[in-house]
Amino acid sequence: MEKEINYTDNAPIMKIKNLSKSYHTLPVLKDISLDVQRGEVIAIIGPSGSGKSTLLRCMNALETISGGEIWFKDTCINRMKKLPKLRTEVGMVFQHFNLFPNMTVLKNIMYSPIKVRKEKKEDVEKRAIELLKTVGLEDKKDVYPDTLSGGQKQRVAIARALAMNPEILLFDEPTSALDPEMVGEVLSVMKNLAQTGMTMLVVTHEMGFAKEVADRVVFMDEGYILEEGKPQQIFEEAKNERVKAFLDKML
Amino acid sequence: MSFLSSLIDITYKYRFMLLNGAKFTLIVSISTIMFGLIFGILMAMMKMSKIFILRAFANVYVEFLRGTPVLVQIFLVFYGLPIMGVDIPSIVIGGVDMSRLISGIVALTINTTAYVCEIVRSGIQSIDRGQTEGALALGMSPTRTMYCIVLPQAMKNIFPAMGNEFITIIKTSSQISVIGIAELMYVADTVRGISFKPMEPLIIVALIYFVITFTISLILKRIEKFMRRSNR
Numbered sequence: 001m002e003k004e005i006n007y008t009d010n011a012p013i014m015k016i017k018n019l020s021k022s023y024h025t026l027p028v029l030k031d032i033s034l035d036v037q038r039g040e041v042i043a044i045i046g047p048s049g050s051g052k053s054t055l056l057r058c059m060n061a062l063e064t065i066s067g068g069e070i071w072f073k074d075t076c077i078n079r080m081k082k083l084p085k086l087r088t089e090v091g092m093v094f095q096h097f098n099l100f101p102n103m104t105v106l107k108n109i110m111y112s113p114i115k116v117r118k119e120k121k122e123d124v125e126k127r128a129i130e131l132l133k134t135v136g137l138e139d140k141k142d143v144y145p146d147t148l149s150g151g152q153k154q155r156v157a158i159a160r161a162l163a164m165n166p167e168i169l170l171f172d173e174p175t176s177a178l179d180p181e182m183v184g185e186v187l188s189v190m191k192n193l194a195q196t197g198m199t200m201l202v203v204t205h206e207m208g209f210a211k212e213v214a215d216r217v218v219f220m221d222e223g224y225i226l227e228e229g230k231p232q233q234i235f236e237e238a239k240n241e242r243v244k245a246f247l248d249k250m251l
Numbered sequence: 252m253s254f255l256s257s258l259i260d261i262t263y264k265y266r267f268m269l270l271n272g273a274k275f276t277l278i279v280s281i282s283t284i285m286f287g288l289i290f291g292i293l294m295a296m297m298k299m300s301k302i303f304i305l306r307a308f309a310n311v312y313v314e315f316l317r318g319t320p321v322l323v324q325i326f327l328v329f330y331g332l333p334i335m336g337v338d339i340p341s342i343v344i345g346g347v348d349m350s351r352l353i354s355g356i357v358a359l360t361i362n363t364t365a366y367v368c369e370i371v372r373s374g375i376q377s378i379d380r381g382q383t384e385g386a387l388a389l390g391m392s393p394t395r396t397m398y399c400i401v402l403p404q405a406m407k408n409i410f411p412a413m414g415n416e417f418i419t420i421i422k423t424s425s426q427i428s429v430i431g432i433a434e435l436m437y438v439a440d441t442v443r444g445i446s447f448k449p450m451e452p453l454i455i456v457a458l459i460y461f462v463i464t465f466t467i468s469l470i471l472k473r474i475e476k477f478m479r480r481s482n483r
Contacts, residue, residue: 088390098385112389
């Protein structure tokens with residue numbers, strides 16, 4: 001479980017500098033700075049409307065930003081023209097899965113590697129089935145997403161994102177749309193994934209997951225990062241009153 | 252009894268004219284449907300474009316074409332094309348002047364484009380935004396996302412309304428008889444003039460129109476059923 005993250009390495013995989021973002025005149029992110037190291041699992045927590053999801057969506061350029069910079073490896077993504085290229089390296093898992101209902105599970109997973117990355121069909125299929133095994137759904141490869149439960153859909157969505165071999169995986173409230181009894185199966189897939197050394201940013205309301213799996217927890221409210229640190233620093237020794245009040249209600 | 256026999260008599264006597272008329276009705280309708288579909292999809296893309304000028308053009312186009320009578324549009328194209336310097340040679344093929352036929356198809360296509368545009372746009376907008384985001388997040392280009400992910404799904408919603416539009420086109424094509432294209436309505440007028448009987452030719456062409464549209468609506472229903480089944 002214990003893994004080594006090199007915090008001293010001064011080349012983080014993603015570097016956010018003084019990021020701000022507004023919708024028209026409404027500011028949603030204010031002066032956000034955050035470094036993400038390779039292999040790190042970061043949980044982003046906080047009340048609804050605090051800008052957590054927006055922050056995540058800025059990281060693969062699904063949202064345009066109003067100020068500041070986001071660096072992925074050595075490119076500044078808000079000045080980047082080739083967004084599809086960026087998004088093959090920064091994967092995303094959504095709250096509402098966003099599986100394609102007109103394709104089978106296998107085709108959902110194989111589509112982008114074949115069409116976008118131009119990989120060989122046989123290689124992709126092998127990898128797709130391997131991924132389905134790791135999320136425990138290899139028997140569902142030929143069904144359509146509509147016949148799956150929410151938890152199964154989300155596991156397929158994770159497999160689909162992984163099939164692109166991303167360097168970072170962003171999770172936007174992956175368990176918020178699920179029935180309570182299905183949350184566990186998705187979280188355990190994510191936990192296994194974290195142990196493989198995948199760099200993950202997870203916006204979540206699952207405090208147990210944040211505490212147990214995350215290397216670092218970021219607390220956001222009203223567009224600011226109020227506090228960040230190791231899970232125990234946030235959950236047990238929080239300094240900020242707002243953070244304490246929120247966590248008291250959640251735990 | 253005598254009416255029925257005169258009906259049969261006229262049908263038989265003018266069968267070649269009537270068949271020829273039906274042929275031109277089909278030629279005009281099918282061409283209009285094909286071009287209307289292509290230009291309608293393009294117009295819908297313009298209407299949803301990020302570029303203001305394209306969006307404005309599509310909006311004005313759709314509003315203008317939906318807000319003016321087809322008959323006026325047909326005459327505008329018929330007299331307007333030569334004025335604009337588009338000269339189509341007047342070759343007569345199968346009793347129909349090509350320049351008139353092409354004017355007719357152009358006019359109907361211009362009209363249909365507006366309606367197809369609206370059908371396609373509403374179909375595309377009925378697809379959840381998450382589908383677009385899901386595709387983009389997998390590294391697909393915006394063009395691929397639209398044409399390979401969103402549009403195929405939208406087709407299921409678009410199809411029934413599009414079927415209605417096809418049938419409307421077949422009926423609307425009767426109006427291009429005013430610029431002298433020998434399609435069904437024109438033939439009905441001609442036969443009326445020759446035979447001095449107003450009712451019979453109208454009833455005959457009404458039946459022919461009905462057979463055409465009803466056949467198409469049966470086919471469309473079949474396809475719709477098949478598409479619904481293939482969803483899962």
